[in-house]
Amino acid sequence: MSESRPKRGASQWAVAWRRFRRNKSGLLGGAIVIFFVFVALVGPFVVAYPARSYLSLYEGDAGTPPSFKHPFGVEDSGIDVFSETVNAAHNDLYVGLAATLITTLIGVLVGACAGYFKGVVSDVLLGVIQMFFVIPVLLLILLFARVFSVLVFKGLGLTLIVLILAFFGWSGIAFIVRGETFRLKEMEFVQAARSLGAGSYRLLFRHIVPNILSPVIVIATLNIAGFILTEVVVSFLGFGDPNTSTWGLLLNEGFGYVRTSWWVSLFPGLAVVFCVLGFNLMGDGLSDALNPRLRE
Numbered sequence: 001m002s003e004s005r006p007k008r009g010a011s012q013w014a015v016a017w018r019r020f021r022r023n024k025s026g027l028l029g030g031a032i033v034i035f036f037v038f039v040a041l042v043g044p045f046v047v048a049y050p051a052r053s054y055l056s057l058y059e060g061d062a063g064t065p066p067s068f069k070h071p072f073g074v075e076d077s078g079i080d081v082f083s084e085t086v087n088a089a090h091n092d093l094y095v096g097l098a099a100t101l102i103t104t105l106i107g108v109l110v111g112a113c114a115g116y117f118k119g120v121v122s123d124v125l126l127g128v129i130q131m132f133f134v135i136p137v138l139l140l141i142l143l144f145a146r147v148f149s150v151l152v153f154k155g156l157g158l159t160l161i162v163l164i165l166a167f168f169g170w171s172g173i174a175f176i177v178r179g180e181t182f183r184l185k186e187m188e189f190v191q192a193a194r195s196l197g198a199g200s201y202r203l204l205f206r207h208i209v210p211n212i213l214s215p216v217i218v219i220a221t222l223n224i225a226g227f228i229l230t231e232v233v234v235s236f237l238g239f240g241d242p243n244t245s246t247w248g249l250l251l252n253e254g255f256g257y258v259r260t261s262w263w264v265s266l267f268p269g270l271a272v273v274f275c276v277l278g279f280n281l282m283g284d285g286l287s288d289a290l291n292p293r294l295r296e
Helices: 012-021 024-046 081-116 120-134 137-152 158-168 171-184 188-195 200-236 247-255 263-289
Strands: none
Touching (some): 012 263, 081 120, 081 171, 081 200, 081 247, 081 263, 120 171, 137 158, 137 200, 158 200, 171 200, 188 200, 200 247, 200 263
16 A cells, blocks of 8 residues: 655645635725726727827817717816726826835835844834834825926826835835844744854845735735825826826816716726725735634
8 A cells, every 4th residue: 555645734825815715805806906907907908099188179079978989978178088097097006016016125125124133223224214104205295296396307207106105105014024023033943044054134034034925915915005095196186297197187187077077087086996995905805814813
């Protein structure tokens, strides 16, 4: 008889995926996110009008309500709201994903170093984290967006918004990573690696950081929704790029015509609500699935 091999235990990620599949709200959020990603990637190539196109004005359809030809209606200026909403999805997701990627990298690096090292290095990094954590972010984003777009980085468009969001938005992840690093560096597997001669940077980035990815992934997912919402607010208030399609810009353009041309604001607003809701639901589902304190 052949010897039966012992069953291998499921990995952390396999267990997390099994938990996530049982979370209906998380699955719903994931489906919404996949839908918006698909729209952002494919939509601009299949819609009838390119971004910021006024062709409907010359077709005599300016200001018309939703119809078969224009499902979301047309602005008084001649912009097709459906095409513009689809084109804006690409730009808003770009802001959310790019800003989240940069803030995650900065937050993990600063937080891990602040939690691992001692003395002056830890105190200085903690002071920097606390300073960025308490500053009024939105007001500074509006100020920097206006000043830099006019005087310094004119023409960068949404990339400037991404850089500003990344510069001010990394402290939350850094706080979480610092606390997790401070806890993990005293655990047995880290002490064992240190006794075998592993250096500080190998311990930090080979043994500690990989073990704090679970909370980082959850926070990053929620940050995407937050950054998209912040970009919408910035554009709605008139501090964004007026030449780039975003949901906030559409809301800004339709705000003055809510009573007569309600469709201009309604459909981009719904896109914002459902997109942010999708990322928040998926983040909550990931939080439950990746929580190490939960048991099968």
